[in-house]
Amino acid sequence: MAKKIASTLLLDLSALPEGFHRRRVARDGVGFEAFIWRGGAGPVLLVNGATHGDEYEGPTLLQQWVQRWKPRRLRGTVVFIPVLNEVAFFAGARCRPDDGANLARSFPGDRRGSPTQRLAKLFDDQLLAQCTHYADFHSAGVANELKPWVGYVTNLPKAVDRDQARMAACFDSFWSWSGPYLPGRTLSAAADRRIPAIYTECRGAGDVAAADLAALDAGLRRMLVVLGLVAGKMPRLRAQVTRITRSVRETHLQVHHQAPHDGLFISRVRLNQKVRRGAPIGEVLTLAGQSTVIPAEHAGKVVVVRLQRSVRKGDALAVLAPI
Numbered sequence: 001m002a003k004k005i006a007s008t009l010l011l012d013l014s015a016l017p018e019g020f021h022r023r024r025v026a027r028d029g030v031g032f033e034a035f036i037w038r039g040g041a042g043p044v045l046l047v048n049g050a051t052h053g054d055e056y057e058g059p060t061l062l063q064q065w066v067q068r069w070k071p072r073r074l075r076g077t078v079v080f081i082p083v084l085n086e087v088a089f090f091a092g093a094r095c096r097p098d099d100g101a102n103l104a105r106s107f108p109g110d111r112r113g114s115p116t117q118r119l120a121k122l123f124d125d126q127l128l129a130q131c132t133h134y135a136d137f138h139s140a141g142v143a144n145e146l147k148p149w150v151g152y153v154t155n156l157p158k159a160v161d162r163d164q165a166r167m168a169a170c171f172d173s174f175w176s177w178s179g180p181y182l183p184g185r186t187l188s189a190a191a192d193r194r195i196p197a198i199y200t201e202c203r204g205a206g207d208v209a210a211a212d213l214a215a216l217d218a219g220l221r222r223m224l225v226v227l228g229l230v231a232g233k234m235p236r237l238r239a240q241v242t243r244i245t246r247s248v249r250e251t252h253l254q255v256h257h258q259a260p261h262d263g264l265f266i267s268r269v270r271l272n273q274k275v276r277r278g279a280p281i282g283e284v285l286t287l288a289g290q291s292t293v294i295p296a297e298h299a300g301k302v303v304v305v306r307l308q309r310s311v312r313k314g315d316a317l318a319v320l321a322p323i
């Protein structure tokens with residue numbers, strides 16, 4: 001099996017000499033920059049940012065590590081892809097404009113599909129296929145703001161679940177929110193391969209909050225220790241607010257409080273606010289002046305809220321979590 005994979009690899013990590021490498025991985029008209037630290041036998045940790053092009057915390061942190069990180073002893077391999085979705089990144093948009101497809105709904109991808117599907121396939125069969133552990137750094141992007149969390153796909157084999165919980169615990173400044181498999185994600189592709197994987201969600205709002213960057217940095221450092229890639233003492237981790245849901249809908253952010261029509265969104269809630277079921281989270285006004293009030297679908301804390309005031313029918317305006 002390993003031989004079959006190796007024969008089709010554009011970048012065979014196991015064939016790289018020890019040390020630091022920069023490689024462009026490209027095929028079928030799509031590609032990305034990969035940075036690799038090789039340190040001999042051991043786990044292979046893959047981390048990427050900008051699965052969505054308007055999320056800047058992951059790219060910023062990973063580029064800082066690329067510029068500065070010189071591990072003295074590394075047991076295993078670390079691969080960073082600071083910007084996975086380059087075309088969307090340069091468009092300043094969640095999705096690339098030419099096909100409009102969401103990369104985080106396009107896995108495991110298709111070499112004969114749209115550019116986004118080809119990019120998903122490239123990442124899946126070239127990088128995910130070679131890693132033993134995976135982390136995807138997301139954020140709320142430019143249009144939203146959120147209460148930072150870490151999460152993973154539940155109901156995987158016990159050993160995978162246990163590793164994921166250990167990885168997520170490293171990000172102890174964030175709360176932890178996990179739920180069942182949702183198709184199309186990087187994490188679902190990792191789950192299909194039974195690779196322990198986590199994702200993080202930072203505040204977004206088109207910015208990079210210093211506190212989020214520090215939390216992400218600390219989490220990444222600890223994860224390297226937990227996975228045995230670098231030696232070090234683990235600090236005592238703070239207990240996280242943790243929620244594991246069985247609901248497929250709960251952690252599917254785009255299905256909550258959808259705009260009933262195009263218009264101007266006027267928000268009546270703030271991040272972290274506790275909201276009663278039925279209380280107005282805001283209203284959407286058509287440009288002709290008709291208003292629709294949006295009631296809270298259930299009680300909970302505001303963990304995502306829409307900042308961009310122009311909305312299209314179906315856009316999610318807020319997400320409430322029962323925490």
Ligand SMILES: [Zn+2]
Binds near residue numbers: 104139
């Ligand atoms: Zn994202």
